[in-house]
Amino acid sequence: VLALLLAANPYTEIIDRSVDVPAIIGAERFLRRAAVELLARPPTLEELEAFAGRPRSDVVERWIRSDEAAAAWASSWTEILIDPNARALRPSFTAWLAAERRRRAPWSDTVTKLVTASGHRRESPPVSFLLAFGSVEEATGGVARLFLGSSIACAQCHDHPDQDVRMREHYGLLAFFAKSRVRGVTIFDVDRGQAVMPNGDVVLPRFPGGPSMSLDTGEARRAALARLIVASPRFAEATVNRAWAEAMGRGLVENVDDLDDASEETSGRALLALLADRFRVDCDLETLIAGIVGSRAFQSDAIVPHGFEPRPKSPEQVIGSLASLAGLDRPAAWFEAARFVRATGGEPSIPRTAMIMNDRGLQIGLHHGTSAALASIEGADPKEAVRRLFLIVLSREPTDAEERAVVGSARDPRGIEDILWALAVSAEAQTHL
């Protein structure tokens, strides 16, 4: 018992003590929910069979340590970190982020690289993070929003009552970038440069809530900023809250970009503080995510406060699910072709639905996928074929009514393909359940 307790995920323990979950989901649903969350695809037939009886924390550990999980995580966090319109910057950035994750770099180290990176984006992929903002004002607001959960960008609002105070705070943060320059897709630092407010005042670098930076330490401004960010109590809270929102569908503080939002309910803040205290120990995002996914809150059968919320799959999860179904090895070109799935986010839209129904690459993939599916059900009667198709796409067995509705089509390869198509297009397949 002692050994088990020692090995248990510390975050799971905190969450299970804090969130009241009357009932958790069954094995198949759990495998589906965890695989979609960690791998951005449903579990395979083999995984469903092999893992159904295993302890759930073992399954989470096994999946989260995989390269596939690193790639899926990097893809969805690229969505968070890089503006969707900065399309060209994304692939190399995602590859870099996945490598950071594979070597389990502490998140504080990764963020330091994002804030301080210099050089050409090809030699130094993390520079894409700052490049994608397109302006130093946007970068300042983005850094505050993403790493401090602070809406300091709103300081640019012209009509805020504390306009002057907020402007100074914004320009104080902006001043950390005042000696950084962008040329094409290269970032470099120079000796000169000041942050000047619209009224002409020169503002020294100043971290929110702290003193102005002393200019005679010789420390580079962006290095100082990174040091102050990762040391800030807000850093752990903002990171944990964002990871929580990704997995559960809603942040402990719902507005992930602004932890100060006064209109927020406060019931999640205590749990957030506990989790953030643990996160500061090692800034290990992988253990945090494993802890969230392993918790009863993630596995809740009903919608409870601070529990998992069923929702439309994210773009990465839609693409990943279709690619795995069609046997596509997630080729970059297909991702690019999946523009509509990305452009419309997780919500349904006509272009996105039309694309899933008609995209030629996907149709060819489904056709070949059918062959693989057929191979796995060779010799099976139509009922068994239908059962397997439902498990492959929806991770569940068909109901009697569904079986009656489709079994007549399951007698020939064309019919199998039609069932597979309908399953792939279905609302249930588009949902993170």
Place this chain on the structure above:
Amino acid sequence: MNSQDRDPMNRRTSPMSRRAFVIGGASIAAAIGSRIGLAAPAARARHLILFWMQGGPSQLETFDPKVGTDTAGPFRPIPTSVSGLQISGLLPRVAKEMKHASLIRSMTSREGNHRRATQRALTGHVPGGVRHPTVGSVVAAIHGGASDLPPFVAIGGEPVSAGYLGTAHAPFHVEDPGRLDPILIPSTTGERLDRRLSILEAIDARFASEQPGLANDHVAVRRRAVDLMRSAAKEAFDLSKEPEKIRESYGTSPIGRGALTARRLIEAGVRVVQIEQAGWDTHVENFDRTQRLCADLDAALSSLLADLAASGRLDETLVVWMGEFGRTPRINANRGRDHFPAAYSVLLAGGGLRRGAVVGRTSETGESIAERPVSITELLATMYHSVGISPDRRIGTPKGRPIDAIPDGALPIRELI
């Protein structure tokens, strides 16, 4: 206030909130009210075509040319079909159609950053916090479509979101105007498609009975997608149906194909078309580049105005030409002009607005506004007025928080209505 209000692209949406916000306009209409009870204007226009000049078009090389100043540039103004009105010589065909249009030469704002200025210009709201829908999404959401086609189509540029209205009200995005997007061509047809759809209906019906909040949006959107795939109306996207002479008149440039597609879409019942012409961020070689851009724009805009006027559709179609800001009269060391939100121009045509008018005036050099500054919200209020939406219209977010379409109470520009 919640994260969903702020970021419609994010997926942290509760099933409850989506259930409360059904696609198609019915529940939007219920969620929309009037702030102070101004009556909606009699809707004269039914359609909006927005020429979006990405990057910030130079007013000096388009609709506010200067003469005899150091910064006027090499191009000469020319007379137009409106007595006493001159525009840039780079737009000779548009000059002939100016009798259908009016100009605002005194647009002014404080946003000089592309992204922020774009959001401000297209939504009327200061960026930050809530993600507001663009004017196209608001018009499309309130009026809906009149055919199997999507109510809002955006041609060129990057796909844009509909802010808090949700992706159901985001534009259908066309990357390459002129041809039918292959995703609208059904992968199977006839009986086989029927069989697939009947299987799909059975699977979706079970899911809808268990999780209606999650299933209904998907099912509604999917049915609309199938209707569109099977509809003859989708041929509006296909310019090979147009006579070659017409295609030549609009030009084969992206903006030319986009403008001709826009005309066809409007005729087929689409409510809003936004066409983007990229490349107006002319920090370097402004004069070479505006010459090329204007050549394509001249053919596209003039052909569209002439066609709409000839067919009588201009009265019911508001055409707007705008970008996120203008450009400095000052010419920089790279023969370019830089961002200039302080004083720039916008063109409006049709839609029941006054024609041949010029609102406002810039100083001799164009460095400042000499007369009648016009804000972005006044422009948007005018656009909304033209398409029958009261400027005090309120729009409900998915969580029921009402937001004013026009945030500062601005009223339509009276000189144009």
